[in-house]
Amino acid sequence: MAGLYISRAVDSVIESRRVSAMSWSVAGKIIAVDPGHGGIDPGSKGNTGVEEEEITLAVSEKLKDTLTGAGAIVVMTRESDMDLSDPNGSRLITRKRQDLSRRLELAEKNGADLYLSVHVNCFKSGPGEHGAQVFYQPGSEEGKQLAESMQAEMARVLGNTTRKAKAVDYYTTRNSKMPAAIVEVGFISNPKEEKQMLDSEYQRKLAYAMYCGVVKYFAGSATATNNPVDRDGALETFMENEGQVLDAP
Ligand SMILES: [Zn+2]
Secondary structure, eight states: OHHHHHHHHHHHHHHHHHHHHHGGGGTTOEEEEEEOOBTTBOOOBOTTSOBHHHHHHHHHHHHHHHHHHTTOEEEESOSSSOOOSOOSOOOHHHHHHHHHHHHHHHHHHTTOSEEEEEEEEOOTTOTTOOOOEEEEOTTOHHHHHHHHHHHHHHHHHHOOOOOOOEEOOOHHHHHOSSOEEEEEEEETTSHHHHHHHTSHHHHHHHHHHHHHHHHHHHHTOOOGGGSOOOHHHHHHHHHHHTTOOOOOO
16 A cells, blocks of 8 residues: 555656646746636635635636746736626626626737636535536637646546546637636535635645646647547537526536
């Protein structure tokens, strides 16, 4: 057992060095980091009372630090509890759409190469559901490569998710002109994961896992074969959501 443990630890150190050696791939890249929700829409809420928007902001700030440290230029869509819609009394759905499209515009205006939207998942009727999962737009080859690379690194670094990258037709990924991914970093409906996501060390680990995925995506070494996409599930979801305005959960 000890031997196996040590061998895994060594593998992990070797892999981290590999990522370090590849970090040139993000230098000079412009990356939009979107902390999901905020302002009019706090997102889902956990048992502790924490709101999704707080966790997504904390993780996104750490992702920004990690990417910036490697020489990337990061455009944040928000840096406090706010949204980008006009406060003019429109219906919530109108303001929500305006917020989402303005976040994308901000990224485009700044010439972003990539759009990463950070979210927290919620499945109230199943508190056992857990694990980070990355989503991309059906039909986007770049989005798929990005999502698979990030999913593989989240599985490797966190060691607690067996989920697969999945194609879902969300408003953000559908309307993004740059390769985009929605990263659900964990389930707020799972008490254990909610607690982890509130821990700043774990938040740093999440940010590092996402960073590794981005580095490998740009370095062109996404390990797609280790992480096959759930094709049937993807098609089904796409059919269900076609034409709808759907924000990430
Ligand atoms: Zn969300």
